Amino acid sequence: MRLPVSPAIGMALGAAALFGASTPLAKIMLGQISPWMLAGLLYLGAGFGLAVLRFSMRWSGKAPAEAPLRRADLGWLAAVVLSGGVAGPLLLMLGLQYSAGAEAALLLNLESALTLGLAWLVFRENVDIRIGIGAAAIIAGAVLLSWWMPVGASGPGVMLIAAACLCWAIDNNLSRRLSAADPLQIAMIKGLVAGSINFGLALSSGASVPAAMPLAASLAIGLFGYGISLVLFMLSLRHLGTARTGAYFSLAPFIGAALAVALLGEPLEWRLLAAGVLMGLGLYLHLAERHSHEHRHEAAAHDHAHVHDEHHRHGHAPDDPPGEPHVHAHRHGTLVHAHPHYPDIHHRHDHMG
Incomplete structure (x- = not known):
């Protein structure tokens, strides 16, 4: 039986669109800001922007009902901040120095494939044949991008961006442990802590604070591309699980590549189109998933x-x-029943076969 269309799918695609748009925009900012400083500013923009948003919602009485973080969540939160908030963006900013914007944006599809691989092999989330084939199509597109390197691209850029994707894949799987808690609070803390660490390290390494306009632009890119995007991603994790959310998030590189072509004047090459077809096939297979069986809630x-x-x-x-x-x-x-379901916070059971 086909799964009902969940509102969380729209959240995951919204997160992808915002994050995908941030990559070519960050590429533009690298002409004026050092990579380490930019990594810090992006997350500070997310943290401070979400803090203002959260305060405004609570002050006006319009804050949604959400469970706060508990003491038991702090270890997972620290791991999420270090992997996805500190290491990931720094490696991406360094990789962007060696790579074209469209190439970098599409290579970010590795994040979805690595997220799925870790969810399946390490965290034991259910992944059926359709989801597996979809993931294979996404990986094939990523391999195509990294195999034929355009003029001006280099191995270090690809390796650095791939390392950033691995950090974010670890972050995505660990974030599942926090998905029942307030996503706005999590994203705010992640932005403030990770941004402060990278900002401080950038200053200590000799980087300078940019002028007012590039500073404001970097903070704004961070708020939407890293802050609001993360809130939507966390909400999607709660309802869809890690593997499916990561698959929908694979739309991000298409947004980034399209903007890189439009804003940076980069060529639209055949390999980008071919990779897009493969990745689009993978996304379709995830959207057409069917999953229903008798299961037990302990x-x-x-x-x-x-x-x-x-x-x-x-x-x-x-x-x-x-x-x-x-x-x-x-x-x-204890409850035993059968119905179509995603691996949300109530359906993280084992599967036979």
């Missing part, structure tokens, strides 16, 4: 935003918040 207790659907038939204490969605600690009883 008894569990946790805390996250929810409504009272078939997975939330619990009672309430007098001090639990009214209305839906709402947030409070609740317990799930």
